[in-house]
Amino acid sequence: MPLLTVTALSKRFGGLNAVEAVDMHVDEGELVALIGPNGAGKTTLFNLLTGVTAPTSGSVTLTVDGKPVSLLNRAPYQVAKLGLARTFQNIRLFARLTVRENIQAAMTHRYHENFLATVLRLPAYYKKEALVGGWTDALLEAFDLTAVADLAAANLPYGTQRRVEIARAVATQPKLIFLDEPAAGMNPEETAALTALIQRLRSEFHLTVVLIEHDMSLVMKLAERIYVLEHGKVIAHGTPTEIQQNQAVITAYLGGGVHA
Ligand SMILES: Nc1ncnc2c1ncn2[C@@H]1O[C@H](COP(=O)(O)OP(=O)(O)O)[C@@H](O)[C@H]1O
Ligand SMILES: [Mg+2]
Known part of the structure; x- marks a missing residue:
């Protein structure tokens, strides 16, 4: 059983499907990256997973001592107690x-x-x-x-x-840490130090990491698997090599040269 299982997760804001039917899983010890253009729904997905925002539909399950535990309808402090921690896109x-x-x-x-x-x-x-x-x-x-x-x-x-x-x-x-754009606004030296630090979160602290990041060199260096979000939907997922060769991803995101 994966450490975290996300099934058909959706969040509507009025008429906007910010997150739509997202299926995703994270295995224990993995480093998974979540990429996609601005407004794709990445932060909203983190908010759904950490109890900040309640989903419109779908499920989020954490495996605790071999048993599935639903993360829905729990306050952020309860989610934290179950072993999830996060950082915010805007430092708090x-x-x-x-x-x-x-x-x-x-x-x-x-x-x-x-x-x-x-x-x-x-x-x-x-x-x-x-x-x-x-x-x-x-x-x-x-x-x-x-x-x-x-x-x-x-x-x-x-x-x-x-x-x-x-x-x-x-x-x-925590068991699982979510990092929302940790390299945003960093200079190259700071980004290099951050890359080493994220590696140590796994090697020394034995954490499972989910990372939202626009810095593609950092993502490709660190991630074992990548999910690509666009307009709230997962348009691709796979290894860094698979993602770099995926035509839909190149068209929607990588090819634009906006953040890559
Ligand atoms: N609390 C909210 N109320 C209404 N719309 C929201 C709210 N939070 C996010 N959105 C909208 O949902 C979409 C996804 O936003 P967000 O998850 O922040 O994207 P990303 O992190 O990928 O840039 C955007 O169109 C954003 O304007
Ligand atoms: Mg965001």
Whole structure:
């Protein structure tokens, strides 16, 4: 059974079919890319998969301990608890909080504080605090953020903010991470560093990755399988080589030279 199974998933906004009858699956440990022109429905699909938006019809199923669990009708925090994390196309960090605080804020759903224990400062509180602190330090180190840990997120360069956002998603200890255009607005050095970082999400953190990205060199380098979306529909899927040779994709997307 795949880790994630999407069946006949659709989302209408008024008269617009933003996502239409999408079938898709993601196996454990895979890196799957989702590409397509602006407005194709990529972000909407991520929103449907992470509980941000409710679909018009269709199903989304996650395999948990060998059993299918529906992700529909669950709030984002419930989806997060089941092991899904994401970053946003427009960076969403707490601008005035430090890098460390941004990462810790993401862990609250994993380490629910018992209110009384917190107030009374019982041993359980200290244990959790030590856990959160230790895991935060490990993440800061892993994402090369230790030197900026105590700086406000808003004051960091763009590429670093992206790294903080990914670290924050990883902080929730997900199985599956969704990255929405992580290389957008990055310079070539930042993109190269990001490519290495995404590889490490798999090798070191053992995450399954679904990536929306317009940077074709990054997609072709990283993805094992690619789904191509146009006007809400999957018009092609396959290996990077298959996609690069697919006439419908070349016509709709790659050939235009807009983003490739
Ligand atoms: N909340 C919304 N209400 C109405 N239309 C929306 C909403 N979100 C997205 N859309 C529309 O759905 C289509 C797909 O958008 P989106 O998923 O953001 O595309 P992509 O991420 O591929 O660029 C676009 O035409 C967009 O304008
Ligand atoms: Mg988008």
